[in-house]
Amino acid sequence: MNAHARLSLNHATIKHAPLDDAIRAARAAGIPSIGLWREPVAEVGLARARALVEASGLRVSSLCRGGFFTQVDDEERRRSLDDNRRAIEETSLLASAGAEGSAAVLVLVAGGLPPGSRDLPGARERVRDAIAELEPDADAAGVTLALEPLHPMYASDRAVISTLGQALDIAESFGPSVGVVVDTFHVWWDPDLMRQIARAGASRRIASYQVCDWSTPLPSNVLLARHYPGDGVIDFASITDAVEAAGYEGDIEVEIFNQDVWDDEWAAVARRTADAFQSCVAPALSGQR
Amino acid sequence: MNAHARLSLNHATIKHAPLDDAIRAARAAGIPSIGLWREPVAEVGLARARALVEASGLRVSSLCRGGFFTQVDDEERRRSLDDNRRAIEETSLLASAGAEGSAAVLVLVAGGLPPGSRDLPGARERVRDAIAELEPDADAAGVTLALEPLHPMYASDRAVISTLGQALDIAESFGPSVGVVVDTFHVWWDPDLMRQIARAGASRRIASYQVCDWSTPLPSNVLLARHYPGDGVIDFASITDAVEAAGYEGDIEVEIFNQDVWDDEWAAVARRTADAFQSCVAPALSGQR
Numbered sequence: 057m058n059a060h061a062r063l064s065l066n067h068a069t070i071k072h073a074p075l076d077d078a079i080r081a082a083r084a085a086g087i088p089s090i091g092l093w094r095e096p097v098a099e100v101g102l103a104r105a106r107a108l109v110e111a112s113g114l115r116v117s118s119l120c121r122g123g124f125f126t127q128v129d130d131e132e133r134r135r136s137l138d139d140n141r142r143a144i145e146e147t148s149l150l151a152s153a154g155a156e157g158s159a160a161v162l163v164l165v166a167g168g169l170p171p172g173s174r175d176l177p178g179a180r181e182r183v184r185d186a187i188a189e190l191e192p193d194a195d196a197a198g199v200t201l202a203l204e205p206l207h208p209m210y211a212s213d214r215a216v217i218s219t220l221g222q223a224l225d226i227a228e229s230f231g232p233s234v235g236v237v238v239d240t241f242h243v244w245w246d247p248d249l250m251r252q253i254a255r256a257g258a259s260r261r262i263a264s265y266q267v268c269d270w271s272t273p274l275p276s277n278v279l280l281a282r283h284y285p286g287d288g289v290i291d292f293a294s295i296t297d298a299v300e301a302a303g304y305e306g307d308i309e310v311e312i313f314n315q316d317v318w319d320d321e322w323a324a325v326a327r328r329t330a331d332a333f334q335s336c337v338a339p340a341l342s343g344q345r
Numbered sequence: 346m347n348a349h350a351r352l353s354l355n356h357a358t359i360k361h362a363p364l365d366d367a368i369r370a371a372r373a374a375g376i377p378s379i380g381l382w383r384e385p386v387a388e389v390g391l392a393r394a395r396a397l398v399e400a401s402g403l404r405v406s407s408l409c410r411g412g413f414f415t416q417v418d419d420e421e422r423r424r425s426l427d428d429n430r431r432a433i434e435e436t437s438l439l440a441s442a443g444a445e446g447s448a449a450v451l452v453l454v455a456g457g458l459p460p461g462s463r464d465l466p467g468a469r470e471r472v473r474d475a476i477a478e479l480e481p482d483a484d485a486a487g488v489t490l491a492l493e494p495l496h497p498m499y500a501s502d503r504a505v506i507s508t509l510g511q512a513l514d515i516a517e518s519f520g521p522s523v524g525v526v527v528d529t530f531h532v533w534w535d536p537d538l539m540r541q542i543a544r545a546g547a548s549r550r551i552a553s554y555q556v557c558d559w560s561t562p563l564p565s566n567v568l569l570a571r572h573y574p575g576d577g578v579i580d581f582a583s584i585t586d587a588v589e590a591a592g593y594e595g596d597i598e599v600e601i602f603n604q605d606v607w608d609d610e611w612a613a614v615a616r617r618t619a620d621a622f623q624s625c626v627a628p629a630l631s632g633q634r
Binding site: 166169173174175176180191207208209212213218219222223244245246247248270271272273274276277278288290291339 | 456462463464465469496497498500501502507508510511514533534535536537559560561562563564567568577578579580
């Protein structure tokens with residue numbers, strides 16, 4: 057049984073699986089690609105993670121995540137930049153261990169307002185400044201920094217970059233090694249979405265396309281509000297059409313943070329992910345890669 | 346003791362108070378204006394509500410709320426439009442019972458996606474269509490329809506209008522009896538906010554300015570996530586400056602949906618509202634009206 061040729065299982069969808077189990081679940085469901093996270097990679101060590109990825113035959117679609125660079129304090133800021141430089145290196149090493157077609161893409165989450173701060177424009181400027189410092193490292197390593205706008209409900213405590221247009225304003229002020237993530241959960245509501253996806257295509261900035269669904273009521277922890285495609289209100293056809301029309305040809309990750317999904321069996325989650333992708337996302341894709 | 350001359354207590358801040366108690370709490374705190382809601386008005390009847398307002402000496406700053414016109418079904422849609430026409434009439438009658446400087450402003454919340462629908466653009470078009478049907482009635486009654494963009498976390502189930510720019514796109518396609526609400530809670534995160542407030546000023550569309558604060562973690566019911574100004578991360582100085590610079594000279598409502606606030610004594614809430622407004626919002630205001 058093979059899942060769609062462009063599907064990638066983001067490891068966060070089976071968050072509690074160690075890396076080798078996550079790889080096994082993806083392979084068992086016939087999913088050809090995986091989106092990695094730094095924590096489970098660190099658990100086994102980078103060398104072992106590379107060996108596992110290489111032996112798996114899976115593509116690597118991205119590494120989550122860098123970012124969190126809105127700090128005011130110089131020392132905290134330096135530590136964050138250093139950590140992002142390590143993440144760039146890890147991205148390069150992991151992607152090169154993946155099968156042909158792997159993408160050296162590091163997903164960046166901006167970070168929220170520093171404690172006690174109300175200076176949103178200032179925090180946003182620091183995101184731009186941090187990317188300016190990291191761009192040469194990414195470029196040298198052949199890594200794309202993929203800035204991810206997060207839903208505005210996370211603007212204060214997780215990501216001061218809230219719209220695709222805002223992420224593109226930053227990405228387009230840099231060279232081709234800075235791009236953006238289009239994640240349906242975060243951007244589906246945006247009245248300017250179609251125009252911004254087309255813009256991202258024109259400047260060739262879509263570094264990652266992630267899908268999951270939105271549904272209400274939101275759970276008490278709003279970080280865990282994501283659902284399988286089809287279980288909510290997002291129109292995957294129109295957004296996927298637009299991303300295709302914008303020229304994105306890479307893997308498409310299903311990334312779900314949801315306690316019920318996390319509590320489910322990893323193999324079952326991988327299978328259900330493949331099925332949901334097949335019914336909701338695949339019909340809008342032009343063909344097998 | 347007088348509160349700020351431009352402060353209005355939105356009745357929702359003391360939601361469980363009957364109308365006469367809400368008026369009493371506002372007056373006791375020296376608050377000169379009140380934002381009314383249809384439900385507590387209906388409880389006492391419109392004639393009695395008008396008499397209470399008239400005797401109070403308070404201004405009326407708005408009536409909440411009309412809207413909820415995203416239905417697909419013709420019969421449901423007709424019922425919604427009829428109800429909005431009644432709300433327009435109520436707005437006119439209540440504002441005329443208020444003290445000089447009262448505003449005949451009906452706040453409109455768009456409504457969410459109809460059950461089972463994923464057609465966000467379609468729902469948004471129906472909002473525009475409904476306002477087109479209501480505009481002549483509002484104009485004839487001397488009422489301003491104030492379309493309120495709600496935070497994107499409510500886009501699926503409460504309001505498909507999510508940004509000030511989107512609300513202005515609709516308002517500006519109509520005559521001067523269609524405006525917008527600027528509510529800090531809903532728009533504070535928007536990277537385009539300052540530009541859109543200036544735009545709203547240029548087209549004279551700011552019909553209401555409402556303030557309350559944003560803070561995380563969000564409560565399990567995200568409808569009740571609002572706080573007193575100063576208890577969260579919103580920079581009221583910069584937003585209020587912008588609204589002032591845009592030429593808005595009307596009352597400023599404090600509207601808080603929060604279970605703890607609702608559980609508190611009404612008089613204490615009104616006093617605390619006046620204090621929070623004085624420290625967070627008043628400093629940005631150019632002077633007493």
